[in-house]
Amino acid sequence: MVMTKRNDILKCIWRITYSHFTAYFLAGIFALTFLDYKELVATEKLALLMRPVSDPFVALGPLLQFFRGILIALILLPIRKVITEQKNGFFIMGWLILGLSLLSTIGPTSGSFEGYIYTTIPAAYQALGYIEGLLYIVLLVLMMWISYRYEKKWLNILFIIIV
Numbered sequence: 001m002v003m004t005k006r007n008d009i010l011k012c013i014w015r016i017t018y019s020h021f022t023a024y025f026l027a028g029i030f031a032l033t034f035l036d037y038k039e040l041v042a043t044e045k046l047a048l049l050m051r052p053v054s055d056p057f058v059a060l061g062p063l064l065q066f067f068r069g070i071l072i073a074l075i076l077l078p079i080r081k082v083i084t085e086q087k088n089g090f091f092i093m094g095w096l097i098l099g100l101s102l103l104s105t106i107g108p109t110s111g112s113f114e115g116y117i118y119t120t121i122p123a124a125y126q127a128l129g130y131i132e133g134l135l136y137i138v139l140l141v142l143m144m145w146i147s148y149r150y151e152k153k154w155l156n157i158l159f160i161i162i163v
Helices: 002-034 056-085 089-103 113-118 123-149 153-162
Strands: none
Touching: 002 056, 002 123, 002 153, 056 089, 089 123, 113 123, 123 153
């Protein structure tokens, strides 16, 4: 019984971690390619806030998302049963992530409620982040749903390779 619960917890952490890692990477590639983030972060309004795409820390960012995925998993762990067992659990997870990490952050991050109030970043720049953020959330929820709906060994192998 204890081992099963522990395995369930570890499985949940792993699934959230690889789903986050992959969703973040794909949304980032999308933003870099189609939203022209390289040019956007070099603009006068964002250059003081964002590192250029060529910065070594930016290159390291996707690799560090593995640890952020673990952090997100630990945060979501207390509500894992709501996520995995309720009819709309994955939708609830996506809604929470949208609300707490994109729209209503604690500080004035770009695109957040407070970002519009307290920063001088033009609204058009802030709104661009929604495209990447929404894509990330959709991919995260979709990957989580697939990993729980179709518990296949090949999915784990695929995500081990991706990560």
